[in-house]
Amino acid sequence: MSLPVSKQKALYEWKLYFFIIPSLLLVAVFAYWPTLSAIYHSFFRWGGGDNKEFIGLANFSRALQDGVFWGAFLTIAILVVANLFKMIPSIAMAVLIHRLRSERWQYWYRVLVVLPMIVPSLVTLFIWKFFFNPNMGALNSFLDLTGLKSLLIAADKAFGWGGVFLDGIPTAWLGEPALVIPALIIWGFPWLGAVGVLIFLAGLQSIGTEVYEAADLDGVTPFQKFLHIEFPLIMTQVRLMVVLMMIGTLQGYGLQFLLLGEDGGPGGRGMVPGLWMFNRAFFAGEFGYACALGLFLFAFILVLTMINNKFIRVEK
């Protein structure tokens, strides 16, 4: 802890304040000011320039009735559920690495898990966009090669998906409204999150050898071991990752913007709240309205962050 100082000492050390002034100024101008400005401008019709017109709560009442905005939350709900399942590979990977006996392999697998981070996330997204390409994409050529395509065509006919998958016609993953959300879920397969794996591994570290030995004596199967020994011990980490994932999914829109464009793809099926805010501000020039939309998102994320801080981080 830093030492409390007497008045004299503080007067003598007054120059120390110069150390904090630059950070303070930056934070005040580029973090506090934009937030306050967003609150202020949400009451205006504003195009981002000097002209603005006070319209009271009109932006908020419009936001409450905005079908696109609230529809986008449905997309978020679907993505959150999907992302829950997408955590499984990371947990499995962490458990697999942890169960290895060789410390050296454990280290090198950690490095390999982190390796994909050397490709900028933007590039990974663009490569997936290319995988989804109807004519040249790897996904379609994989489905043709393995015969999975005919399976999908049969399923389409059987369940009445309405001709999403057709024989002889390349599937337009990002061009077909019904496939937009599946594409948003599939991308990044097998969904290994480097940060997730490392955090789960940190949680597993607390399991001692004797626990495993006792389990071995009882003839416990590997899956039971996971269920009764490993999973309960990483519950804290899992909860942390779930909340972080929810916050990330709720505020992220770069993925949707890059894969689908500012309108959320065909039929706007991939529209998420953040993208709608971005769209209103920078493509429609409705900055005041975008501020109001941003404040709704702000409130939701704030609640999630508080839950995270109150119930999850404390236990760590």
Added chain:
Amino acid sequence: MSAQTQSVGKKSGREFPKHLAIWLILGLELLPFYMMLQISLKDNPTFIANTWLPSLPRDWVWGNFLHAGKLILPFVANSIVVSVSGTVGCLFLALLGAYFFARYRMPFSQILWGLFLLLMLLPGIANIVTLFALLKTMNLLNTLWALIILAISGGQVFCIYVLRNFIEEIPRDLFEAAEMDGASHFAQLLNVVIPMSGPIIGTLAILQFLGSWNDFLMPLIILRDPELFTIGVGLIYLDGEYVKQWGQIMAAFFLASVPLIIIFLFTMKLFVRGLSSGAVKG
């Protein structure tokens, strides 16, 4: 690495399935990377004829890299300028700030600390809209300065938070000894704090650099002139305008990754550690 040896199975035969499963997942995870590399050396006809396997070395189309280089290297250069100055500036100011909080509890420092902590809680989601207007009034639109300043200010809260805890752990005697020798606070920062916090500074630097390198939404709304594009905007621009020669595009993707690959090779350990601590950032 605090990995301790665990004896899970008794026979080494039990280890093999685990290795196999790990390699299977890793192989799928690295598939995009593999595709990028092998397609970057093909032209379109070769790629259509042979999607999955790399072509023979004598058929490699090195010209892809030549074309891609011409297009993308200016963007990479801009990104390096932004990410390096952003990271250095951010850590320099954060070190000063953290030193202020860690060394003495000065009057008002509790309040100031609260101001910083509050920002860890407040979501910045709506800021992009008003930041744009702010940068417009400051005449910083369409400049790299805007991105550098945003990178510096964006990292302050997290870096100060981490560094403060770290500096407080440094034995007080070291500071007192330096003070006896007449060292100013700045000299103490240079000669006591920095030598002792190499790894943590490195870890934070990697996180800041990665964040800045991967950013594309802010550059997209700030930059207009193609000469100023960072790779984020540059790649979006290529994706939209370029006649699709996939080999050249993949080569461009690879070149955009080179700086990160170089950093990774030299700082593997810090990389691994940085990402574990990265989640705290929320």
